[in-house]
Amino acid sequence: MSWWHDLPADEAFGLENLPYGVADLPGGPRVVVRVADHALDIAGLAERAGMESGRVWDSPSLNAFLDQGPEAWAAARAWLQETLRGTERDDCVATHLHPLADLTLRLPIDVADYVDFYASEHHATNVGRIFRPDSEPLTPNWKHLPIGYHGRSGTIVVSGTDIARPSGQRKAPADPAPTFGPSRRLDIECELGFVVGGASMIGEPVPLDHAWDHIFGVVLLNDWSARDIQAWEYVPLGPFLGKSFATSISAWVVPMAALASARVALPGQDPVPLPYLRGDAAYGLEIACEVDWNGTVVSRPNYRDMYWSPAQMLAHLSVNGASIRSGDLFGSGTISGPEKESRGCFLELTWSGQEPVTLADGSPRTFLEDGDRIVLRASATGANGSRIALGECAGTIRP
Amino acid sequence: MSWWHDLPADEAFGLENLPYGVADLPGGPRVVVRVADHALDIAGLAERAGMESGRVWDSPSLNAFLDQGPEAWAAARAWLQETLRGTERDDCVATHLHPLADLTLRLPIDVADYVDFYASEHHATNVGRIFRPDSEPLTPNWKHLPIGYHGRSGTIVVSGTDIARPSGQRKAPADPAPTFGPSRRLDIECELGFVVGGASMIGEPVPLDHAWDHIFGVVLLNDWSARDIQAWEYVPLGPFLGKSFATSISAWVVPMAALASARVALPGQDPVPLPYLRGDAAYGLEIACEVDWNGTVVSRPNYRDMYWSPAQMLAHLSVNGASIRSGDLFGSGTISGPEKESRGCFLELTWSGQEPVTLADGSPRTFLEDGDRIVLRASATGANGSRIALGECAGTIRP
Numbered sequence: 001m002s003w004w005h006d007l008p009a010d011e012a013f014g015l016e017n018l019p020y021g022v023a024d025l026p027g028g029p030r031v032v033v034r035v036a037d038h039a040l041d042i043a044g045l046a047e048r049a050g051m052e053s054g055r056v057w058d059s060p061s062l063n064a065f066l067d068q069g070p071e072a073w074a075a076a077r078a079w080l081q082e083t084l085r086g087t088e089r090d091d092c093v094a095t096h097l098h099p100l101a102d103l104t105l106r107l108p109i110d111v112a113d114y115v116d117f118y119a120s121e122h123h124a125t126n127v128g129r130i131f132r133p134d135s136e137p138l139t140p141n142w143k144h145l146p147i148g149y150h151g152r153s154g155t156i157v158v159s160g161t162d163i164a165r166p167s168g169q170r171k172a173p174a175d176p177a178p179t180f181g182p183s184r185r186l187d188i189e190c191e192l193g194f195v196v197g198g199a200s201m202i203g204e205p206v207p208l209d210h211a212w213d214h215i216f217g218v219v220l221l222n223d224w225s226a227r228d229i230q231a232w233e234y235v236p237l238g239p240f241l242g243k244s245f246a247t248s249i250s251a252w253v254v255p256m257a258a259l260a261s262a263r264v265a266l267p268g269q270d271p272v273p274l275p276y277l278r279g280d281a282a283y284g285l286e287i288a289c290e291v292d293w294n295g296t297v298v299s300r301p302n303y304r305d306m307y308w309s310p311a312q313m314l315a316h317l318s319v320n321g322a323s324i325r326s327g328d329l330f331g332s333g334t335i336s337g338p339e340k341e342s343r344g345c346f347l348e349l350t351w352s353g354q355e356p357v358t359l360a361d362g363s364p365r366t367f368l369e370d371g372d373r374i375v376l377r378a379s380a381t382g383a384n385g386s387r388i389a390l391g392e393c394a395g396t397i398r399p
Numbered sequence: 400m401s402w403w404h405d406l407p408a409d410e411a412f413g414l415e416n417l418p419y420g421v422a423d424l425p426g427g428p429r430v431v432v433r434v435a436d437h438a439l440d441i442a443g444l445a446e447r448a449g450m451e452s453g454r455v456w457d458s459p460s461l462n463a464f465l466d467q468g469p470e471a472w473a474a475a476r477a478w479l480q481e482t483l484r485g486t487e488r489d490d491c492v493a494t495h496l497h498p499l500a501d502l503t504l505r506l507p508i509d510v511a512d513y514v515d516f517y518a519s520e521h522h523a524t525n526v527g528r529i530f531r532p533d534s535e536p537l538t539p540n541w542k543h544l545p546i547g548y549h550g551r552s553g554t555i556v557v558s559g560t561d562i563a564r565p566s567g568q569r570k571a572p573a574d575p576a577p578t579f580g581p582s583r584r585l586d587i588e589c590e591l592g593f594v595v596g597g598a599s600m601i602g603e604p605v606p607l608d609h610a611w612d613h614i615f616g617v618v619l620l621n622d623w624s625a626r627d628i629q630a631w632e633y634v635p636l637g638p639f640l641g642k643s644f645a646t647s648i649s650a651w652v653v654p655m656a657a658l659a660s661a662r663v664a665l666p667g668q669d670p671v672p673l674p675y676l677r678g679d680a681a682y683g684l685e686i687a688c689e690v691d692w693n694g695t696v697v698s699r700p701n702y703r704d705m706y707w708s709p710a711q712m713l714a715h716l717s718v719n720g721a722s723i724r725s726g727d728l729f730g731s732g733t734i735s736g737p738e739k740e741s742r743g744c745f746l747e748l749t750w751s752g753q754e755p756v757t758l759a760d761g762s763p764r765t766f767l768e769d770g771d772r773i774v775l776r777a778s779a780t781g782a783n784g785s786r787i788a789l790g791e792c793a794g795t796i797r798p
Contacts, residue, residue, distance in 0.1 A: 113553045118636060132635075139634050144577050145568055149636040150549040150643070154512045154724050155601055164602035166719035169544055169673065178543050180673045202554055202645065203563035229719065235538050236531075237517060237548040238637020241719040244549070246601065274568065274579045320565035320628065320640040325553050 002094060004035050004084055011036055012389030015084055016382040018077065019252035019391060020062055020217070022106040025098065029060040029106055032098075033080055034252055034391075039103055041096040045083065048092045061110040062216075062253060066197030066326035070213045073197070077257055105251035107158040108219075109195055112327035114156060114247070115317055116191075116223060117148040119308035121267075123336035126348040131231065143271060146308040146316050148330070151223075152244040156329070159251050163224055163395045165370065166245035170228035183226035185353065186368040186397065189334040190291050190301055190344035190376050192390075193221035194310050195253050196328035203321040208279040211311035212256065214324060219250040220289070220376045220393035221331045227347055227367070249329070252391030259388060262286045262380040264304050273312070276319055281311040285380070287390070289335055291344065292375040296360040301335040301344040303378075370399045401493060403434050403483055410435055411788030414483055415781040417476060418651035418790060419461055419616070421505040424497065428459040428505055431497075432479055433651055433790075438502055440495040444482065447491050460509040461615075461652060465596030465725035469612045472596070476656055504650035506557040507618075508594055511726035513555060513646070514716055515590075515622060516547040518707035522735035525747040530630065542670060545707040545715050547729070550622075551643040555728070558650050562623055562794045564769065565644035569627035582625035584752065585767040585796065588733040589690050589700055589743035589775050591789075592620035593709050594652050595727035602720040607678040610710035611655065613723060618649040619688070619775045619792035620730045626746055626766070648728070651790030658787060661685045661779040663703050672711070675718055680710040684779070686789070688734055690743065691774040695759040700734040700743040702777075769798045 007014045013034050023032045023039050032039035043057035056064045065076070083093060118124055121138070124147075128137030141147065157163075165186055171178035197216035200206050206214055223243060230242025264286045272278065287303040313330055334344040343349040346367055350356055353366035368374070373396040382388035406413045412433050422431045422438050431438035442456035455463045464475070482492060517523055520537070523546075527536030540546065556562075564585055570577035596615040599605050605613055622642060629641025663685045671677065686702040712729055733743040742748040745766055749755055752765035767773070772795040781787035 113551050115639075128635075141568075141570075141577070141631055141634070144570075145632065147632070147636050147639075149639055150551055152512050152549055152721055153552070154727070155721050157601070164720050167604075168719045169540075171540075171543075177670070178540070178673065180675060202556070205566075226719070232540055233544065233546070234635070234637075235540070236527075236633070236637070237546050238633075238635070240514075240546075240548055241715070241721070244716075244721045245719040271576070274577065276579060316640070317643075320567045320625070320644040321563050322551055322554050322640070322643045328553070 007036055010387055012379055012387040014386055015081055016384065016386040017254060017258050017388045018080055019254040021108045021252045022061060023103040024106065031057045031059055031062060031065065035084065035097065037100050038097040039100055040093070041098065044096040045092065049083070060106065062108050063110050063327045066109070066195065066216055069198045073216060073255065074257065077255060105158060107156065108251060108253050109327045109329065111153040111156045111329050112325040114151045114153045114329045115148050116151045116331040116333060117146050117308065117313050118333040119146050119306050119313065120333055120336045121307040122305060122338055123334040123344060123348065126336065126343065130347060130352045143269070144273065146313045148313065148317065149238045151247060155244055156247045156249060159248055159391065159393045159395070161248060161395060162398045163246050163248070164398055166226050166229065166241070168226060168229035168241050169232055171232045178232060183228055184367070185227035187225045187227050187346045188291070188374050189223035189225055190289055190299070191221040191223055191331045191334060192287065192303055193219045193249050193329050193331045195219065196324050196330070197326050199326060200318060200324045202323040205321060206314060206318040206324060208277065208281050208311055208315040211281055211314040214314060215256055215310060217253040217255040218259070218390065219253055220378055220390045222248040222374060222376055222393050222395060223331060224248065225345070248393050248395045250391030250393045254388065254390050258382055259285060259380055261382055266309055267305060267307065269307065276315060277312045282309040284309055287378050287380045289376060289378040292377065293365060294359055294373055298357050299341060299343055299349055301337050301342045303335055305337040305342070306332060306335065368397050370397050372397050406435055409786055411778055411786040413785055414480055415783065415785040416653060416657050416787045417479055418653040420507045420651045421460060422502040423505065430456045430458055430461060430464065434483065434496065436499050437496040438499055440497065443495040444491065448482070459505065461507050462509045462726045465508070465594065465615055468597045472615060472654065473656065476654060504557060506555065507650060507652050508726045508728065510552040510555045510728050511724040513550045513552045513728045514547050515550045515730040515732060516545050516707065516712050517732040518545050518705050518712065519732055519735045520706040521704065521737055522733040522743060522747065525735065525742065529746060529751045542668070543672065545712045547712065547716065548637045550646060554643055555646045555648060558647055558790065558792045558794070560647060560794060561797045562645050562647070563797055565625050565628065565640070567625060567628035567640050568631055570631045577631060582627055583766070584626035586624045586626050586745045587690065587767070587773050588622035588624055589688055589698070590620040590622055590730045590733060591686065591702055592618045592648050592728050592730045594618065595723050595729070596725045598725060599717060599723045601722040604720060605713060605717040605723060607676065607680050607710055607714040610680055610713040613713060614655055614709060616652040616654040617658070617789065618652055619777055619789050621647040621773065621775055621792050621794060622730060623647065624744070647792050647794045649790030649792045653787065653789050657781055658684060658779055660781055665708055666704060666706065668706065675714060676711045681708040683708055686777050686779045688775060688777040691776065692764065693758055693772055697756050698740060698742055698748055700736050700741045702734055704736040704741070705731060705734065767796050769796050771796050
């Protein structure tokens with residue numbers, strides 16, 4: 001019996017998970033699937049198994065696989081699970097398993113368009129209270145549509161990439177004029193990112209009932225945010241340089257198929273949304289996240305608290321006829337729950353810096369200091385009571 | 400003497416222009432350069448001339464050429480001008496010139512990130528008065544930085560592509576709840592789009608003085624806008640579905656080298672911007688545009704009236720360390736001048752639909768009706784008094 005036949009019951013990257021990534025392997029970067037602390041070279045295995053491998057697996061991104069659509073995704077997963085569970089092919093499998101410690105992981109997708117949503121009622125309410133204290137915290141449109149905006153695809157980086165502190169213009173209300181310099185209010189946003197597969201035609205919306213056919217999988221996403229830059233620039237056309245300097249995502253894309261047991265009803269939508277946003281596909285996901293700041297877990301948001309479903313976000317994104325492409329990525333927006341300990345960004349957690357948090361070493365924090373390291377982690381319950389982890393999303397601030 | 404040696408003095412696609420595009424040619428789509436009403440197959444010519452052609456010209460987009468940077472751009476232009484002006488190579492040239500009437504043109508670039516700015520003071524002031532009548536028309540940040548936001552790269556289409564009227568949520572202030580349906584206030588925005596070449600590293604801003612080294616050329620851009628959808632969605636995170644359904648650009652990219660004679664001083668910036676936005680590179684361009692609605696020219700904006708320089712936009716875009724890539728595109732925002740006849744969108748031109756314009760056939764218009772055709776055109780003065788046209792940007796609305 002090989003080691004992958006006998007993984008511990010709590011192994012969160014076991015055979016019910018099997019997330020995909022891209023690793024530098026001998027011969028060049030190509031698609032791998034994670035099995036515990038190893039990466040399986042799919043192209044190598046497929047060739048040995050006599051399968052047509054071609055451009056899908058021997059590729060520096062998941063995009064060609066994403067293009068193939070849900071039937072191919074299911075077939076690939078079934079083949080991998082069967083192969084890994086089988087005994088007769090052990091030699092073949094073992095040859096193509098590489099310890100993760102020996103590998104460099106790359107950005108798993110060639111990101112086409114990136115949209116970031118704002119789907120947590122708790123987050124939007126908190127931010128509204130902080131940024132616009134004299135107005136209703138939620139704008140009048142918030143419960144009618146999932147608010148979103150386009151972000152910068154070219155600055156999406158893989159977990160582990162250092163984050164340079166951005167400079168920019170900032171102006172506090174009392175300042176007579178803006179000044180330029182490094183951001184003093186550098187923040188995180190703990191989000192899920194959904195990876196889109198399969199293209200649609202321009203002019204043809206993706207209806208809610210078909211949305212999940214185009215959502216291949218999920219990553220953890222840290223939407224690094226310079227609050228001082230954002231506050232000065234975002235009226236009237238939205239966040240720009242306060243966000244565009246970097247967005248980190250996990251190296252591993254967990255297929256939605258691994259998260260079927262995590263489906264839950266949404267917390268409830270009042271008013272009932274317009275018909276194009278209604279349907280059985282509008283479910284949520286029970287995924288427990290944690291935000292680790294220099295080794296101290298400072299927040300534990302759960303994705304089940306989100307107001308809008310990922311399927312609603314995709315249906316909304318395309319309802320005007322905007323086409324989608326394999327490699328599109330959409331973020332959920334900060335995941336925040338009702339309690340202070342479940343707030344997914346430091347703007348909220350420290351209430352705009354007024355209520356510092358204390359790390360395990362006794363040091364107080366409001367926003368990020370140079371050298372600080374953030375690790376986002378998340379897990380859910382998978383098939384047969386298994387544990388399904390998302391790939392961690394880590395980054396360290398450099399000056 | 401061949402016909403391209405004897406072009407009329409007012410030929411706007413003569414040897415001082417030479418814009419690049421991508422055409423479907425025998426053997427597949429590849430890069431061409433326009434000479435009057437013909438397209439020159441550069442890969443074919445280069446091969447005959449014994450030059451290493453390779454992936455740069457035999458490519459379905461300009462991106463590989465854009466990657467090569469300003470010295471290669473200048474060398475290619477000098478070689479093309481010399482070859483076309485020479486006499487000894489006429490046979491060689493003639494073989495590779497194809498009448499445009501026989502060709503299908505494609506989107507000339509594989510668009511990486513798309514950013515749209517808001518750089519006309521006249522436009523921003525008019526829109527502020529219309530959308531926010533109870534506030535100062537310009538937000539406090541407007542004269543300190545070029546306001547911009549990211550748009551959708553995947554729905555940028557080439558001139559001539561029909562535009563499907565988008566549906567979406569809209570809610571007039573007096574309506575009790577939003578309704579869903581086709582946009583009733585479909586508008587245009589007459590803009591220039593700047594095509595970026597050469598990548599920068601994340602964390603390393605492109606300074607103003609180097610900005611033009613990364614701006615290869617210019618297209619006309621129509622930022623189709625559904626004002627009713629936009630008005631309901633855009634607070635607080637900016638325009639999204641009101642813009643993302645389609646953006647049209649010219650099939651031809653005019654190199655900045657062709658527009659050296661069009662450089663003009665900006666109208667004036669008060670207050671003086673922060674140092675990273677100051678320098679000799681912050682110039683404007685004298686480019687006369689026109690908006691043609693079903694055959695009637697309804698507006699004549701000139702790019703010289705823009706408040707912010709393209710170089711300032713690129714320096715701002717990257718000052719937070721955001722990297723740029725070949726194929727990035729940034730729009731200027733609507734080009735509007737001080738007079739009513741120079742307003743570059745119908746929201747302004749008809750003052751939110753209150754002052755219809757009358758087309759040549761006597762029909763009144765406020766916003767776009769199904770079947771309406773918009774053609775944007777533009778031209779400038781080039782070297783030796785030549786005329787330099789930008790490629791037209793056309794689109795017809797279908798239901």
